[in-house]
Amino acid sequence: xxxxxxxxxxxLLSLLTFFLVFVLLFSFALLIPEGKEYRxxxxxxxxxxxxxxKYQNFHSEVQVRLxxxxxxxxxxxxxFDATFDPYRFQKQHRDYFxxxxxxxxxxxxxxxxFIAYEVNTTSEISTPKSFYDFLDAVNKSDWIISVEFPINFxxxxxxxxxxxxxxxxxxxxxxxxxxPSVKEVAE
Amino acid sequence: MKYxxxxxxxxxxxxxxxxxxxxxxxxxxxxxFITYLFLLFKDYSFIEDMNDIxxxxxxxxxxxxxxxxxxxxxxxxxLLAQKIYTQNTVLKDSITNxxxxxxxxxxxxxxxxxxxxxxxxxxxxxKDVYNFMLQAPLRSIFHRTYSSFHPADNGWLRFVSTxxxxxxxxxxxxxxxxx
Numbered sequence: 367x368x369x370x371x372x373x374x375x376x377x378l379l380s381l382l383t384f385f386l387v388f389v390l391l392f393s394f395a396l397l398i399p400e401g402k403e404y405r406x407x408x409x410x411x412x413x414x415x416x417x418x419x420k421y422q423n424f425h426s427e428v429q430v431r432l433x434x435x436x437x438x439x440x441x442x443x444x445x446f447d448a449t450f451d452p453y454r455f456q457k458q459h460r461d462y463f464x465x466x467x468x469x470x471x472x473x474x475x476x477x478x479x480f481i482a483y484e485v486n487t488t489s490e491i492s493t494p495k496s497f498y499d500f501l502d503a504v505n506k507s508d509w510i511i512s513v514e515f516p517i518n519f520x521x522x523x524x525x526x527x528x529x530x531x532x533x534x535x536x537x538x539x540x541x542x543x544x545x546p547s548v549k550e551v552a553e
Numbered sequence: 554m555k556y557x558x559x560x561x562x563x564x565x566x567x568x569x570x571x572x573x574x575x576x577x578x579x580x581x582x583x584x585x586f587i588t589y590l591f592l593l594f595k596d597y598s599f600i601e602d603m604n605d606i607x608x609x610x611x612x613x614x615x616x617x618x619x620x621x622x623x624x625x626x627x628x629x630x631x632l633l634a635q636k637i638y639t640q641n642t643v644l645k646d647s648i649t650n651x652x653x654x655x656x657x658x659x660x661x662x663x664x665x666x667x668x669x670x671x672x673x674x675x676x677x678x679x680k681d682v683y684n685f686m687l688q689a690p691l692r693s694i695f696h697r698t699y700s701s702f703h704p705a706d707n708g709w710l711r712f713v714s715t716x717x718x719x720x721x722x723x724x725x726x727x728x729x730x731x732x
Contacts, residue, residue, distance in 0.1 A: 378570055385578040392585060400592040407599040414606045425613045432620045435627045442634040443627060479629060494652050501645040505638045512637040513644055515668040521661065535637065537630060 445510045446537040450483060458507060462500040464490040464525060474533070481538045484514075488529045490522070497528060510535040656686040670717040671695070676709050683712055691716050 436443065452468045460466060469486035491497050504511050517530040567575075651671065655661055659682065663674035671691075677683040680702065692698050695716035703711045 374568060374570075377566065378568075378574065381571065381574055385574070385582075389578070389581060389585065392582075392589075397585060397589050397592070400589060400596070404592045404595055404599075407596055407603075411599045411603055414603055418606050418610055421610055421613055425617055428617050428620045428624070432624055432627075435624055435631075439627055439631050439634075442630055445634070446630050479626065480633065494648065498645050498649060501641050501648075505641055510634050510637055512640050515666055517644075517648070517666040519661075519664045519666075521663065535633065537626075 442510070445508060446480075446535065448508050449536070450485075450509050450534045452485070454508070459500060459503060462491070462496045462503065464492060471534070477538075479538055481536045483534045483536070485532050485534060486529070487532055488527070490525045490527055492525060494519075494526070504532075654687070654690050656682075658682050659687055669720060670715070672716070673714040674712070675714075676705055676711050678709050680710065683710070688714070694718075 450471060452471070456466055456468065466489045467487065469488075471483045471485050473481060474484045475482040491500075501513060504513060512533045512535070514531040514533055518528065520527045648666070651664065651666070655673075655675075659675055659677045661673060661675040663672075665672040665674075673687075677687075683700070683702075688698065688700060691714065696719045697717045699715045701713045705711045
């Protein structure tokens with residue numbers, strides 16, 4: 367039995383085979399591996415995006431905590447950053463004393479974060495209550511000040527002469543920061 | 554000699570079947586190429602986006618560590634400030650207590666408050682008044698109390714009262730009270 371296939375059909379079949387082989391090769395060699403890569407990358411991207419969102423939330427939480435702390439402790443932060451001004455200190459606290467003298471400010475201790483300056487103070491008060499009021503006012507002043515021992519009270523006629531040491535604390539945020547202005551103030 | 558009355562049509566390789574086949578495969582290949590290009594573009598965009606994410610994350614990480622440092626520093630400032638405020642308040646209470654301790658019959662001329670002691674200078678009508686009204690409460694506060702007297706011009710007695718708290722003793726007392 368003789369099978370007769372026209373030349374036209376042979377061309378058609380060859381072309382069909384060629385195209386089919388090309389499509390299959392293209393699909394298996396390029397398209398499918400690329401598709402797999404795409405799927406892998408998409409999963410990875412989703413994972414990374416989720417991680418980023420989590421980290422952004424954490425960042426926001428830390429930021430909120432910082433803002434809260436800053437607003438809650440605004441006075442303390444400002445007080446630690448403030449440079450001690452003997453004139454202003456005297457002006458703010460002169461009501462408690464009949465006379466107030468501050469000695470020169472000297473640097474006494476210096477750790478990584480805080481610097482302490484010492485200032486000797488002599489004053490005259492009419493009643494011990496003035497001194498109590500002064501100690502209350504020191505806690506609300508523009509600087510972080512601790513009143514240190516020894517404290518001496520001496521009767522002088524109707525007045526009480528007192529002498530004590532104050533420690534002024536500053537934050538050492540900048541190592542190149544300038545020292546507080548040091549001047550003898552006497553009234 | 555003519556065998557047909559019609560003119561022969563020109564034969565072409567692009568017959569209708571071949572044209573159909575080419576059209577079909579063109580569409581198929583076109584779609585495959587478009588898909589491939591789309592995948593390539595998406596891969597590229599994922600890589601770019603992941604680089605952006607990594608960059609953002611490292612920036613956030615730096616910011617977070619800076620903010621944590623700031624938080625730690627503010628907490629330290631707050632702690633130190635509270636300690637100083639408490640110290641000042643305790644000092645005020647100590648001075649108030651000291652002046653409340655001195656009876657009206659005894660007049661102080663000088664008081665020296667030390668970190669672990671108290672030195673008082675004053676004048677008393679007699680030793681008994683001093684012993685009962687000032688020395689007794691001082692003894693209950695301080696571990697060591699010394700007194701010396703000198704006669705004053707008006708017949709009263711000038712006194713110097715030196716009082717100390719022993720750090721070791723006070724520490725052991727604190728431990729005992731805690732037990």
